Amino acid sequence: MASVNRPNKQQNHPLDDLIRKDRIPHIWCPGCGIGTIFASCLTAIKECVATGKNGFDLDKFVMVSGIGCSGRAAGYVKLDSFHTTHGRAIPFATGLKLANRDLNVIVFSGDGDLFAIGGNHFIHAARRNINITVICVNNLNYGMTGGQVAATTPYNAKTTTTPAGNAENPFSLPLLAYASGATYVARWTMLHTRDLTVSINEALSKKGFSFIEVLSPCPVNYGRRNKEKPLETLKLYQEKSIIKNGADPSELDIDMEKGIILGKFVDIDKPTHSEKYDKLYRIE
Template sequence: MIDAMNVEEPSIEKYLRQDRLPHIWCSGCGIGPVAGCFLRAIDREEIDPDRIAVVSGIGCTGRVAGYVKLDSFHTTHGRAIPFATGLILANPELNVVVFSGDGDLVAIGGNHLIHAARRNIDMTVICVNNFNYGMTGGQVGPTAPLEARTTTTPYGNFEFPFNLPYLVSASGASYVARWTVLHIRQLEKAIAEAMTKPGFSFIEVIAPCPVVYGRMNKEPKGLDSMYYYQEKSVIRNGADPKDADLELNGPIVVGKFVDVQRPTLWDHLREVSSRAQEKAKARAKV
C-alpha cells in the first residue's frame, strides 16, 4: 500500500543555471559530482544562498562559477584567492567559496594559496586535483605524481609533486581534508563542515580526468580511475599530512587531517583597529 508519495525537485536543481546545461565537462569527469556536493552542502547546513559567493579561476574547474545560480565570479588565471580576499574584507558576513583546480590554485596561484592559509582568511577553498592541466591538453602540473605520463612528459614525469594537504597545513590552515570523488558522502559532509568553520578551510578532491590524464596512465575511462580509488584509498582521519604523499598507482590517504581553531584575519584586524582607535581617543583628550 502506498502511504505517501513525495516527488520532489532535486535540491540542487534550483542552484543550477539550467539553460547552460549539459555542461562542457567530458564524460566521466570528476568535477560534476564535486559541484553537486557543494550545492547539496548549502542545503545541508541551511546557509542563505544570498550570502554565498563562488569565485573560480581558469581551467575546467573554473567553469563551476558559470553553472551555479549563486553570486559568482570567474577571475583571471590564479587570482581566485586574491579576489575572494577582497570580498571577505569588504563584507565579512559573506560565505566565500573558492572553487578551482590544481593548475590554477597551486601552480600560478601557489603564492596566494600559502599566504591566504598563513593569514587564516575566512574562506573555503575546494581544489579539484586531476594531476594535470586538463583544459589546455594535459600538460604536466605541479601535482602530477612521479613517473606519470602526460603530453609534455611522454617518458614519465621527473619532477617531484606537491603534497597539497601538507603544504596548506604547514602554512597554517585551520581545516584540511582530502577525499576522492568516490567518497561522495564524506565529501559532502566535509564541504558542509568547511563552509561553517571560521578560518581558512582547504579540501583537496582527487578527481578522474579520463580524456587527457587517464588516457596516458592506463585509466582510459572514468570508471577505471574510480576502481583505483575504491581499491587503493585508505581512510585515516587525523593522520599527519606529511605521510599523505601521492604516488602513481600507490595508496591514496584520505580523510580529515587538520581541524583546529585559530583567530582569523578579520578577528585580528578588528582587535588592532579598535586598540588604535582607543589610543587616538586618549590622545585627543590630552
Template sequence: MKKNAGNVPEHPMENLLRMDRIPHIWCSTCGIGTAVSCFIQALQNFDYPLDKIAVVSGIGCSGRIAGYIKLDSFHTTHGRAIPFATGLKLANPELKVIVFSGDGDLVSIGGNHLIHAARRNMDITVFCVNNFIYAMTGGQCAPTTPTDANSSTSPYGNFDHPFNIPLLVGSCGATYVARWTALHIRRLTRSMQEALEKPGFSFVEIIAPCSTLYARRNRLGTGLDLMKFYHDNSVIQHGAPLESLDIQFQKKIIVGKFIDKKRPTFLEAWDQYLGKKLGDKFISAEKGIRAA
C-alpha cells in the first residue's frame, strides 16, 4: 500500500478518484459523497476492466460527480447526460456507460430522454441522486419536491405533485429499478453492482440529504438529521408495487429492489432484428470503423 505523508496508508478509493480535485464541492452533511463512495465500492466489486467504464453527468450538484471519478468522465449540458451516454455507448459498445446525476437534471429537464432511454432499453446504468430540490441554483422547487415542502420558488409550500421516479422508469420498460437512501450503504452498493451487471436500462434512485437547502428551508436540521429520519422511516419492501412508491413530505419512504427483469437491449435488438431482415448483407455496429 502506498504511503501518504505522515505515514498514513492511501485511502482505498483513491485509485478511482481524481485526488487532485478533492476536497469536492459538496456541503458538509450532503449525501452525494456517500453515494459516490458506494459507487466506487460497487465499481471495485464489479468485474469489468476499469478503462472500459465511462461516467456521464449532467448539471447540478450531482452533475459534478463525473468530475471526481478517475475514469473517462464527461460533464455535459443540463438534462442531456442520458442522450450523450446513448451516443457514447452506441459508438463504442464495449464501454460500460454510467449516468450519474441528480433528480432535476434527469427527471425534469432531461425527463424526455429518461423515458425514451428506458423505452429503448438502452444499455446504460443510471444512478439518480434525489435530494428533492434544485440545490446548485439555491433550493428551487423540483418535480421531485414533495407536496407541502418548502423551496425558494415554493415559499408557501409546494402545492404540486411530485414524480414517483421508479414508477416512471419502470412503466417505460427499465429492466432494473431500485431505490435506497444514502444511509443504506451496503444495500445501495450491492444494488449499484447489480445495476452495473444488468444488461439494458438499469436505474437506481438514491434518496440523499441536502443539508444546506432542503433541510434548512424545511427546518429539518442537518443532513445527519435526515439520515436519522431515513433510519426511522424507510421501509424495505422488495418488489413493492410501483404505484405505492410515492414520496410524501416527511412520511415513510419505501426502498428496495422493485424490478429485475430481462428484455433485449437496443443494441441486441438492432443486431438481431436487422440481422434477420438483411441476412448476409447486415454488418453489425461494432464492425463500423472508428474515426481513426
C-alpha cells in the first residue's frame, strides 16, 4: 500500500461559497432529490464562471423560483435570487430578462408550480423564446401540500386525492416544451447527476428558452403511498432509464414498465425574443 500524505483537514464543502450556510440543513426531507439537483445547478454555474466564456459572472446570475418544496432553492443560494408567488416564476424571470439583458436568469421550480398553476406562463415564455433557463424538478405530485395529484402524476399512481389510483393522463413535459417552441429540451433524473450538470451547463450557454426536466424521488408523499422506498426509486431510475439523445419528443411518456427515456431531445437555434423585438422596434 502506498504511503499517503493526508492534506490538512479542509472544513469547507466545495459549494459552501454559493449556499447560505446559516440556512443549512435545509427543509428538504431525507431522500429527496431536490438538494442534489440544486447542488448540480450550483456546480454548473460554478463551471460556467470558471471557463469565463460568454462573459459569465457570478454577479450576473439570478435564480428565480416559485412556490413549493423546490421553490425554497432561491432562499438557499448565495446569489441574487427571487422567491416569487405561486406559478409566476417565469413571468418574473421574463421581466428580469427584459429589463436587464446582461443577466443569466435561471428558473428553478417544481412541476406543480411550472405546469399546473404556471402552465400558461411556461408555454408562452417558450413561444416567445425568452432567453432564460428553466429547471423543473419533477417529483410526480404536490409534495409540500401533502401529496395531492398533480398534472404529472402517472396513470394509476396513488396520491392523497386519488387513493384508488390516478385516472388521468399526465403531461409529457419535454413534448410540451418542444411543441411550445423551446430551443433546448432535456430530461434527466437526480441519479444522473453528472449528465445533469453538463446539461445545465449547456442550457446556461444556450441562447433561447432552455428547459430541463429532472425526475426526483419524493419519499415522504409519493413514495410512501406507492410503496417505493427512496433507494428503490433510485434503483428503478438506474434499471429503467434509457439514454437516447435526440429521441422523438412524442415518445417521452414516463412509464416505468417501458422505461424512461432520458437525454437531450432538442437543441436548435432560433432568434430570441429580444432580437426579434429589436428588429422591429429598436431600429438603429
